[in-house]
Every structure is written in C-alpha cells, then in structure tokens.
Amino acid sequence: MKLTQRMFVTVMHDYSTLLKHIEPHINLSDEERTLLISVLKYKKIKRKQLVEQPGFVSKYRTYVVEGALRAYFIGADEQEHTISLAVDDWWIGDPGSFLFQEPATLYIEAIEDTTIIQWSYESEKLLLEKIPQFAMVMMMRWQRTAVMIQRRVISNLSLSAEERYEEFAKKYPVFVQRIPLYIIASYLGMTREFLSKIRNQKISSKN
Amino acid sequence: MKLTQRMFVTVMHDYSTLLKHIEPHINLSDEERTLLISVLKYKKIKRKQLVEQPGFVSKYRTYVVEGALRAYFIGADEQEHTISLAVDDWWIGDPGSFLFQEPATLYIEAIEDTTIIQWSYESEKLLLEKIPQFAMVMMMRWQRTAVMIQRRVISNLSLSAEERYEEFAKKYPVFVQRIPLYIIASYLGMTREFLSKIRNQKISSKN
DNA sequence: CGAAAATTTGACATGACTCAACTGGAGTGG
DNA sequence: CCACTCCAGTTGAGTCATGTCAAATTTTCG
Numbered sequence A, B: 001m002k003l004t005q006r007m008f009v010t011v012m013h014d015y016s017t018l019l020k021h022i023e024p025h026i027n028l029s030d031e032e033r034t035l036l037i038s039v040l041k042y043k044k045i046k047r048k049q050l051v052e053q054p055g056f057v058s059k060y061r062t063y064v065v066e067g068a069l070r071a072y073f074i075g076a077d078e079q080e081h082t083i084s085l086a087v088d089d090w091w092i093g094d095p096g097s098f099l100f101q102e103p104a105t106l107y108i109e110a111i112e113d114t115t116i117i118q119w120s121y122e123s124e125k126l127l128l129e130k131i132p133q134f135a136m137v138m139m140m141r142w143q144r145t146a147v148m149i150q151r152r153v154i155s156n157l158s159l160s161a162e163e164r165y166e167e168f169a170k171k172y173p174v175f176v177q178r179i180p181l182y183i184i185a186s187y188l189g190m191t192r193e194f195l196s197k198i199r200n201q202k203i204s205s206k207n
Numbered sequence C: 001c002g003a004a005a006a007t008t009t010g011a012c013a014t015g016a017c018t019c020a021a022c023t024g025g026a027g028t029g030g
Numbered sequence D: 001c002c003a004c005t006c007c008a009g010t011t012g013a014g015t016c017a018t019g020t021c022a023a024a025t026t027t028t029c030g
Helices: A002-011 A016-025 A030-039 A095-100 A121-130 A134-158 A161-171 A173-178 A181-188 A192-205 B002-011 B016-025 B030-039 B095-100 B121-130 B134-158 B161-171 B173-178 B181-188 B192-205
Strands: A041-045 A050-052 A060-066 A068-074 A080-087 A090-092 A107-110 A114-120 B041-045 B050-052 B060-066 B068-074 B080-087 B090-092 B107-110 B114-120
Touching: A016 A030, A016 A060, A016 A134, A030 A121, A060 A068, A060 A080, A068 A090, A068 A114, A068 A181, A080 A090, A080 A173, A080 A181, A080 B134, A095 B134, A114 A121, A121 A134, A134 A161, A134 B080, A134 B095, A134 B134, A161 A173, A161 A181, A161 A192, A181 A192, B016 B030, B016 B060, B016 B134, B030 B121, B060 B068, B060 B080, B068 B090, B068 B114, B068 B181, B080 B090, B080 B173, B080 B181, B114 B121, B121 B134, B134 B161, B161 B173, B161 B181, B161 B192, B181 B192
Parallel strands: none
Antiparallel strands: A041 A114, A050 A107, A060 A090, A060 A114, A068 A080, A068 A107, B041 B114, B050 B107, B060 B090, B060 B114, B068 B080, B068 B107
C-alpha cells in the first residue's frame, strides 16, 4: 500500500500526450526517454492564475496537457492584447523572454483550470546536449511556429474584422466554444463590442 | 593564366558574409566547411526579377549578400501585402512552401539588383545529416525568427498607423532609405496615400 | 442568491480608406 | 538632348469600417 502511494506520487503523472507529441519525430532510446521524463514538471493551474508575468524571466517551456492558457500584454493604450492561445496538446510561452533569459513582456494566464508540463531553461540545454535529435525536433517546431505566426500577420494585413473572425472560427472551432468573446476580440485585434456586433449580425442575417 | 580563370569561376564567390553569419554559433571542421560551401549557389538578381512565385514549390533557402528583396502576396482585396523585407545579411523566403514542399503563396522579388546565396531542400537535408550542430543553428535561427514575427503581430494589434511607422523607421532606418514608400506602406498594413500623409504631417509639424 | 464579470445595444466620433486628379522624376527611344 | 511615357508620390474631398462611451442585460461563479 505504501508502495502504491509512492508510485502514485513519483510516477503516476501522465506524460503520454507529451510523448506522443514528440516521439513521432524522434526515436528515443530508453535512457533518453528516462532523461526526458526526469526533467519534466507536472503542474495544476487554477483559472485566472498566472504562469508568467512581465518583469520576471521566463524559466520554463510550457506544454498544455488539458485546459486553456493565453498569452497577453497590456499595450500603451492600456488595453489587453492576446498574443497566443493554447488548449490541450499545444505549447505557450514568452519565447523572447525564454530565449534571451530577459524579463518577460507577456502575462501567461489560465483561462480554465489547466494542467501543464514544463521543463526549465537548464533542462532544455541538457536535453539538447544529451539527445542528439532533440535540436532537430525543436527546429521543426519553431519553423512551424514561425509559419503559423506569419499566417496571422497575413490575415491582419489583408482581411477585414469580419473576415478575420470567420477565418478564426473556421480554423479553431475549439476556441470559439471555450474562449470568452473579449479574449477572442483582443486576439483578433478588434474591440469586444465590435466582435459582439459581428456575431449577432451573422445570426440575424441567416434568417 | 588558365588556372587563375578556373579559380575565379569555381572558388572566387565570396561566401565570407554567410560564413560569418553561421560560424559564431558553430565550430565547423574543414570538411564540414567544404561540404557547406560545395552546396551553396551564388546568384545575381536584377531589380524587379522574381526569385519565387505562387504556384511553384520553394526549393531554396535564400540569403541576401547585398541588395534588397521583399516577399509579398496578393490578397482577396487584390492588393499587394508585403510580408517580409531583406537587405544585406538577412534571409528571406516562403517558409511554409519550403518546409512542406508545397506550392508557394508568396512572390519573392528584387527591389534592387541583388546578389544572393542559396541552398536547396535536398542540400539542407544533407547538411542536417552530416553536420551535427547544424540543426542547433537552424533551431536558434527559427526561434529568433518566430520572436521577430511575433513582435510584428504585437505592433499590428496595439499601435496606430502612425505609431507603427515611427517604430518601423526607428527599428529599420535602412529600410526607410532604400525601400520605396508604397512597399513600406504595404508592409505596415496601410495605404500608400495614408503613409504619405503621415510622413508629410511629421515634417510640417516639426516647424 | 447576490455580486461581479461578460456581453449586448445604440448613438456618436474618428482613423484610415477610396477615388481622382495632379506633380515630379526616371528611363527610353528617336 | 528633347519628348514621351510610366511609375512613384502627393493632396484633397468625401466615405466607411471600426472605435468610444455609456447604459442595459445576461451569465457566471462564489
């Protein structure tokens, strides 16, 4: 009985989703998998709680097992602007702060109660050193990330508020269900009021 | 005399800027440097000439030795939107097309007569295979790229047209000198006319 | 259940766009 | 070396998409 309890504490966290995320791109030896897992930290975050905030250096990469987080900042206009959203099986963070180990500019906040897995800056160095293919996986990830962010720039440049919302709703139906309107509006670069009007126009014009 | 001529043709291209770009992050053995150089292609591009265009798969990474290129697309609004600009010692491309080897959506066009260095998709695979630290360098590059693009999203979300221009002019004085106004406007997400007005207002208000 | 947070709605304001006409180079060819 | 065209930039008048503000309503959650 004691044994099972200890097992629960030290082993029972479920890293399978994260491993499924990484393993298709890489063949981990048993040692390597053990190293990777040894470095992971499992955390539970309550709704509204902050994972990072401006002024503090970002020490961890954050992978969302389940729940929802957002990254936002407060601009000179004193408005919140949402930079990124992450639900189950996505990553989120303040990449500039982590990369250069300088104070963050973003808040990372839980939109729902959320469970995350993290690894530290030092651990990432270790992983890059000890697992030859790890850099490759990360490279692919960052490249895809860059492509995604660039797509967002493209929408911002060429689409109207209504078109941006439509594209968003089509691309991320999950977000439309789970993320409050005012956050979506701040992600799309429009006011809550205007997004509200867009939504209701759509409904009424469907009759 | 014959010998010098051959040397000119096969050896004389100046890869030093590119190597300076890469080598701080990596210790290349002589073999590795030879491999890298063997894979590079040196090209001269005339003003207005296209390096890539929509519908064609992007086969090369492009590094600008000197000159200026831009990446743009034509939106549903039939307007040109500039996605990225590159002058001396920068990279440019359609990363989505290269990564997934699917048809490009972007035009890459020379703004001035330009010299570039390229390597192919296959070569990149080779470099990743043969040069252990190459993935690491690329990872860092893509990570920095992602951070940069994200900064642009931040400006788009939180700044007015005038503020965006001011930030741009401060950050990239080179571009203000060398890139025509209508391209800068399309990069910043505003019309040529409006940017023209912003510029002239600024001058007149300085008296 | 009650307070706080999120959303909706309407009237009004404005930043940025559209259109159209004009100006001033920069090539280009005779 | 002029004449011509073409492309980039400028300017102004009118318009439209989106923002602002404020109040009413609905939803959420402790």
